[in-house]
């Protein structure tokens with residue numbers, strides 16, 4: 001009898017899990033026949049001493065927290081039905097991310113949905129571990145799926161692109177798709193080029209009673225990508241242009257980076273510590289970043305074209 005009751009209780013608990021948290025079939029097939037980078041792959045990427053240095057978690061707006069390291073932005077969104085976490089940091093740095101989530105008073109099992117900005121070792125190297133430790137489902141773009149599930153950068157890259165522990169994708173999203181949990185909606189905006197499935201996410205938050213649009217910027221840097229004659233990613237230049245066009249159409253009150261320096265976040269955090277209540281509200285940050293990044297891209301492309 002006890003066993004039957006327990007089984008019934010488990011079934012009841014399962015049936016109330018939010019519909020949006022479950023993988024759902026997509027009508028659109030995964031348009032992917034990717035070729036992994038034929039160039040030599042470095043193991044650990046270029047040395048960056050900040051990626052695995054701890055940073056205190058901090059509040060950006062109501063229900064939105066920074067849980068990343070000094071050099072890698074990772075974000076936690078609190079909902080009525082649990083947590084969403086965007087990116088994981090590196091294979092080693094994920095331990096610091098998990099410690100930050102717990103430092104904010106949550107259990108890892110409170111995380112129900114994991115998202116990514118793009119399939120690179122420094123942002124999703126710890127995703128396989130984070131998925132295991134939280135039991136959450138992992139939602140990612142069609143374009144990044146191959147890279148994520150094989151732990152590689154897809155496309156030719158002068159640096160090789162780096163490898164990371166593979167992680168299986170439970171739900172594939174495409175441009176404009178929404179991920180909903182406990183009253184929060186995250187919208188996916190594909191910004192490909194940096195990786196084939198690079199994704200910028202938006203959501204609305206309230207802070208001190210004021211509504212703001214938050215943009216979690218994918219990445220649009222060239223970062224060693226071969227732009228001319230990339231046989232494994234022939235559309236790369238067109239994709240970058242698409243990303244810049246897409247990003248120019250987005251308005252952001254709060255810009256957040258997967259590298260915090262994209263949005264000058266450390267200075268904003270320090271301003272908040274000094275008492276500035278709306279330290280992260282900065283509507284000019286996104287257009288400035290897009291403009292700078294597009295200019296950098298143009299220089300890199302011209303350099304390759306004249307080779």
Ligand SMILES: [Zn+2]
Pocket residue numbers: 118120194219223
């Ligand atoms: Zn990257």
